[in-house]
Amino acid sequence: MNSSRRPSFHPFPSLCLLAALAFAAVLPGSLAAQDDDRAAEARERWIFDGEVTSVLSGGNSESLALGAGATARRRWERDALRFEAAWVRVETGRITRRAVGTPADFTVNRDTNREKTAEAIKLRSRYDRRLSDELFLYGGADWLRNTFAGIDSRTLLAVGGGKTWVETDVSRFVTDFAVTYTFQEDVVENPFLDSDFAGLRVGWEYERSISASTDFESNLTADLNLQDTDDQRAEFINSITVDINEAIALKPSLELQWRNLPALTEVPLFTPGGAPTDTTVDVPLEELDYFFRLALVLSF
DSSP states (O other): OOTTSOOOOOSHHHHHHHHHHHHHHHSOSSOOOOOHHHHHHHHHSOEEEEEEEEEEEESSOEEEEEEEEEEEEEEOSSEEEEEEEEEEEEEEEEEEEEEEEETTEEEEEEEEEEEEEEEEEEEEEEEEEESSSSEEEEEEEEEEEEGGGTEEEEEEEEEEEEEEEEESSSEEEEEEEEEEEEEEEESSOOTTSOSEEEEEEEEEEEEEEEETTEEEEEEEEEEEETTOTTOEEEEEEEEEEEESSSSEEEEEEEEEEEESSOOEEEEEEEOTTSOEEEEEEEEEOOSEEEEEEEEEEEEO
């Protein structure tokens, strides 16, 4: 069996895109008046949020960890600027894979051993420019290192636009679309995929106040590799923020990261009798990772 073969098409990103279009279609096109006092206050200064996080993950890693994150944002009359950073260092149950057979025909076994392992880092920046109350243009840059998912470095540049469908004191819904270019270096090089490629990105941002002290937020980002349309990935994050006081909040969240063509990893090859062959084979990692976070948010 050659486990480095290309995975089959998966409907997850397509369903996400259809859900985004359906969600947008049923929302009213009119934009309700924004709270002038809140907008004026946001334009007066930078707003910073810091997070201290515990992380439970599964998929390509099984771990319980601590992490940290920060967001800085500022809005002007027609412009908005946002920076995000997240860092996680974990004590993890490392998944060990061993292949048994021959290079052309083998099976893969998995074992889990708990140990301290590497870190994951995500940086993101975005600039928005309003053309009207509803339409805007934006440009952004992302950088990611996630060795659990086989990514040593991934830089993505995006230029696009979007529409604000709803913006009131209670809720906000925005969709956007962009062309992208990605520079990626995997831990194990995949000979079937180019490391640099153009792509398309679509997403939504939805926020809703459940009560005076509780807010819900949902963010979807789906990417398509235009040079190989089987290479699709999506990031789906849902969170609830509960204010403890004006400066401190509790924020549980669930993040799903999915890729139809996951990165490869090298595993040692053994004979059917269990003897090492001093040879490694490339096998694909799992398509879906999930992260449950419970964060203490500090705002100032």
